Amino acid sequence: MRPPSPSIPEREFALSVLKQSLRLDGRTPLEMRMPAFRFGPELGWVECALGKTRVVAHVDAKMVKPLPERPFEGIITIHSELSPMASTEYEAGRLSEEEVLLARLLDKVLRRSDAVDKESLCILAGQRVWHLRLTLHFLADAGNILDCACLAGITALKHFRRPDVEVIGDDVTVHPPSSRAPVPLSINHTPLCLTFAFFIDPETPPILDPAQLEATLSSGSMTLAMNAQRELCVVQKAGGVPLPVDEILRLVEVGVQKVKELDVLVEAALQEDWKGRRIEVR
Amino acid sequence: MLMSGLVLPGDVIPNTSKSSLKLGPGLLQLSSTSSKHVISTRAGLLNQTANGSSFWVESNSRRYVPAPQEGVIGVVTARAGGGEAYRVDIGSAHPAQLDGLAFEGATKRNRPILKVGSLVYARVSLAHKDMEPELECFDAQTRKSEGFGELKGGFMVKCSLGMCRLLLNARHFLLPLLGSTFPLEVAVGTNGRVWIQSGEVKQIIIVARCIEAADPDGGRMDENQIKTFLQKIDP
Numbered sequence: 001m002r003p004p005s006p007s008i009p010e011r012e013f014a015l016s017v018l019k020q021s022l023r024l025d026g027r028t029p030l031e032m033r034m035p036a037f038r039f040g041p042e043l044g045w046v047e048c049a050l051g052k053t054r055v056v057a058h059v060d061a062k063m064v065k066p067l068p069e070r071p072f073e074g075i076i077t078i079h080s081e082l083s084p085m086a087s088t089e090y091e092a093g094r095l096s097e098e099e100v101l102l103a104r105l106l107d108k109v110l111r112r113s114d115a116v117d118k119e120s121l122c123i124l125a126g127q128r129v130w131h132l133r134l135t136l137h138f139l140a141d142a143g144n145i146l147d148c149a150c151l152a153g154i155t156a157l158k159h160f161r162r163p164d165v166e167v168i169g170d171d172v173t174v175h176p177p178s179s180r181a182p183v184p185l186s187i188n189h190t191p192l193c194l195t196f197a198f199f200i201d202p203e204t205p206p207i208l209d210p211a212q213l214e215a216t217l218s219s220g221s222m223t224l225a226m227n228a229q230r231e232l233c234v235v236q237k238a239g240g241v242p243l244p245v246d247e248i249l250r251l252v253e254v255g256v257q258k259v260k261e262l263d264v265l266v267e268a269a270l271q272e273d274w275k276g277r278r279i280e281v282r
Numbered sequence: 283m284l285m286s287g288l289v290l291p292g293d294v295i296p297n298t299s300k301s302s303l304k305l306g307p308g309l310l311q312l313s314s315t316s317s318k319h320v321i322s323t324r325a326g327l328l329n330q331t332a333n334g335s336s337f338w339v340e341s342n343s344r345r346y347v348p349a350p351q352e353g354v355i356g357v358v359t360a361r362a363g364g365g366e367a368y369r370v371d372i373g374s375a376h377p378a379q380l381d382g383l384a385f386e387g388a389t390k391r392n393r394p395i396l397k398v399g400s401l402v403y404a405r406v407s408l409a410h411k412d413m414e415p416e417l418e419c420f421d422a423q424t425r426k427s428e429g430f431g432e433l434k435g436g437f438m439v440k441c442s443l444g445m446c447r448l449l450l451n452a453r454h455f456l457l458p459l460l461g462s463t464f465p466l467e468v469a470v471g472t473n474g475r476v477w478i479q480s481g482e483v484k485q486i487i488i489v490a491r492c493i494e495a496a497d498p499d500g501g502r503m504d505e506n507q508i509k510t511f512l513q514k515i516d517p
Binding site for chain 2: 005006007008009010011012013014016017020022024025026
């Protein structure tokens with residue numbers, strides 16, 4: 001059931017607020033909501049919250065036969081389905097436009113950017129590789145569910161530990177976590193997503209991390225996926241608002257700063273959680 | 283003296299076999315040929331009066347179920363009935379119907395025209411769970427507008443139903459506290475929506491953030507915490 005478009009007072013007020021470079025929740029235009037992480041008892045389960053937007057990401061791994069055209073690489077699949085639990089806008093079973101865009105972007109950012117080294121997932125070439133399955137559950141959508149999902153996904157991949165495997169000749173032994181400490185995945189880089197929303201009125205500045213009303217009233221958006229090493233992984237620009245080149249470059253610079261801060265936050269959260277766990281006894 | 287206990291939907295309420303019993307919100311009486319008992323339809327705190335004659339369940343949620351004689355804020359989504367009526371969204375399962383003549387002093391020649399997207403403050407005149415609710419923009423007894431009608435300008439925020447009930451309570455601290463700081467006009471709908479109008483844009487944003495902060499479903503701040511919060515956002 002699609003929600004009705006915003007009422008006239010909401011639309012006029014929100015646009016006038018944004019024009020004055022203020023926002024409805026008191027943030028500055030280029031300020032992002034502070035992400036909060038909660039790790040589950042299992043390794044590879046993390047709930048990421050950006051304000052009221054919440055996404056749970058969960059990684060699990062099993063051993064399979066590799067694809068015949070790529071016998072040395074593991075397989076990574078991402079499952080993300082929007083259900084009405086996230087918002088009344090989404091219908092169960094019906095593939096909405098937002099869902100398609102979300103799935104495509106998650107695929108580009110988490111899989112095709114080679115964040116996880118697929119060759120390290122190989123156990124026995126041509127016969128056994130790890131199949132990593134990342135499942136995303138969207139609990140609540142209060143705007144910008146895309147960034148939240150990418151953040152949750154990459155944090156879950158960094159949090160996950162796979163069982164240690166010993167290969168002697170053709171003999172594969174999988175050691176359970178009780179006998180040998182599980183091994184982290186080989187993560188090449190940490191891509192993090194930032195979404196900017198644009199408005200038709202040229203005097204309204206672009207905003208970072210739009211909330212729900214802001215996203216509904218925006219006429220275009222740009223998503224940048226970058227890592228802390230100043231590398232651009234994905235640039236996705238949707239909607240018909242024309243942007244001058246210097247504006248895009250300015251936002252990329254802003255993005256670089258934010259990604260550095262976010263990276264520090266993610267690492268700190270992971271370290272904090274790691275201290276509270278007993279994975280190996282030496 | 284009130285006594286309370288936690289109940290879940292479907293729980294049978296004990297001590298309800300009296301003949302004259304008043305059931306408040308959240309309770310349903312099931313009667314079959316063999317037995318009659320009262321069950322709870324919501325999760326919340328069961329309360330009863332001291333003499334055991336009235337029972338009700340206190341709970342909070344965000345989805346509105348229309349009940350008659352409640353003041354609600356709706357968004358006009360379409361003109362219906364050949365242009366004579368309006369279809370209004372009040373956040374319930376079915377869209378509501380507002381007749382074009384259901385305003386104070388409206389005649390066929392002279393009545394307010396509402397645009398699609400305008401906000402109205404109306405009273406639910408008819409509400410059944412299987413039918414579309416109906417709205418009217420005048421008070422039931424006096425037939426005068428008494429504040430009902432179109433809400434122009436300002437801003438609307440959404441909150442939980444429990445927060446709306448708190449705001450409608452004259453003894454709650456929030457609105458008097460904000461009203462003493464700057465001029466304020468507020469319309470509270472029991473459907474989880476609050477319309478705010480004030481002098482400046484910044485003031486409206488402050489009120490919206492305070493409502494969100496004091497919401498039992500959101501920030502859950504009490505009076506002192508809200509005062510500290512106000513100091514922080516409005517120096």
